[in-house]
Amino acid sequence: MKEQLNSIKDQAEKELSGITSIQELENIRVKYLGKKGELTSVLRGMGALSAEERPIIGQLANEVRSFLEEKLEAAKNELVSKERTARLEKEVIDVTIPGKVKALGKKHPLSIVLDEIKDVFIGMGYEIAEGPEVELDYYNFEALNIPKNHPARDVQDTFYINENMVLRTQTSPVQVRVMEQKKPPIKIICPGRVYRSDAVDATHSPVFHQVEGLVVDKGVTMGDLIGTLQVFAKSLFGENTKIRLRPHHFPFTEPSAEVDVSCWTCGGNGCRVCKGEGWIEILGAGMVHPKVLENCGIDPEVYSGFAFGLGVERTAMGRFNIDDLRLLYENDIRFLKQF
Ligand code: DAH
Numbered sequence: 576m577k578e579q580l581n582s583i584k585d586q587a588e589k590e591l592s593g594i595t596s597i598q599e600l601e602n603i604r605v606k607y608l609g610k611k612g613e614l615t616s617v618l619r620g621m622g623a624l625s626a627e628e629r630p631i632i633g634q635l636a637n638e639v640r641s642f643l644e645e646k647l648e649a650a651k652n653e654l655v656s657k658e659r660t661a662r663l664e665k666e667v668i669d670v671t672i673p674g675k676v677k678a679l680g681k682k683h684p685l686s687i688v689l690d691e692i693k694d695v696f697i698g699m700g701y702e703i704a705e706g707p708e709v710e711l712d713y714y715n716f717e718a719l720n721i722p723k724n725h726p727a728r729d730v731q732d733t734f735y736i737n738e739n740m741v742l743r744t745q746t747s748p749v750q751v752r753v754m755e756q757k758k759p760p761i762k763i764i765c766p767g768r769v770y771r772s773d774a775v776d777a778t779h780s781p782v783f784h785q786v787e788g789l790v791v792d793k794g795v796t797m798g799d800l801i802g803t804l805q806v807f808a809k810s811l812f813g814e815n816t817k818i819r820l821r822p823h824h825f826p827f828t829e830p831s832a833e834v835d836v837s838c839w840t841c842g843g844n845g846c847r848v849c850k851g852e853g854w855i856e857i858l859g860a861g862m863v864h865p866k867v868l869e870n871c872g873i874d875p876e877v878y879s880g881f882a883f884g885l886g887v888e889r890t891a892m893g894r895f896n897i898d899d900l901r902l903l904y905e906n907d908i909r910f911l912k913q914f
Pocket residue numbers: 744745746747787788825827828858859860861862881882883884885
């Protein structure tokens with residue numbers, strides 16, 4: 576039995592020296608130390624030994640067991656560390672390899688211009704207001720001094736949800752909503768989407784964007800309006816930009832004006848972009864009509880105000896020299912990448 580134990584020890588040691596994987600190591604462990612392992616079966620046979628032999632063989636068996644356990648443990652540690660070294664070598668990162676470039680999108684030209692417009696007016700102390708795109712006829716027309724059958728409704732034909740509800744044709748109804756809620760001083764801009772039943776062409780779209788402006792306080796004058804629009808025009812179109820007001824009619828302002836800026840391409844000499852005029856129309860404006868103030872519960876004897884409304888598409892087309900409005904909606908990445 577002694578010999579058997581010694582040969583188990585030698586045999587196991589020899590087998591362990593040649594292993595290359597944890598699985599092989601496990602196989603050896605089971606083969607010798609497992610429930611049906613060789614050492615285990617020797618130990619089981621000890622019952623047949625004499626009382627003198629038993630402690631001697633027992634001690635030897637325990638020594639062999641500890642010896643094997645130690646060897647197994649050492650072999651395992653070596654395997655694990657070898658494996659780790661191999662893995663680390665395989666996983667070496669070459670920090671000099673150029674990174675993968677992520678294709679980032681770009682801000683849409685309409686968003687660029689809208690953000691610029693917001694920046695200018697926020698810088699002058701304006702707040703942003705919003706209103707619904709599905710709007711009551713009352714706010715879109717009636718309260719703005721455009722009663723049913725008024726000819727001004729003709730150029731703002733729109734999509735009717737029902738007799739009293741429309742897709743708003745302008746951002747001007749937000750003026751009314753704000754004035755109903757808040758008493759002067761009021762200083763807001765309202766950016767938003769508007770709708771008209773227009774066919775698509777190079778300068779028209781049934782859906783487009785406007786920014787409305789409204790200032791109401793004691794003693795607000797046309798001079799304030801002009802100064803404000805000058806700051807706006809210079810910020811967006813360059814320091815040398817001039818503005819020009821032409822008398823016009825809007826039912827909700829009195830007096831009213833259409834506002835032109837000196838051509839961003841030729842500076843006012845006349846060119847293809849301004850069709851030889853030197854000026855390009857960018858917005859409508861005026862002093863808030865006393866009737867509109869009254870409709871909102873603001874006393875026109877005490878307060879006055881100015882308002883303006885500008886088209887974001889038109890401004891973007893000017894700012895970036897885009898000659899066809901449809902390009903703004905086609906989402907052709909080659910076009911959008913340019914801005
Ligand atoms: N809402 C007008 C339009 O869509 C633009 C406009 C003109 C707005 C004069 C105003 C204004 O606030 O005072 O044609």
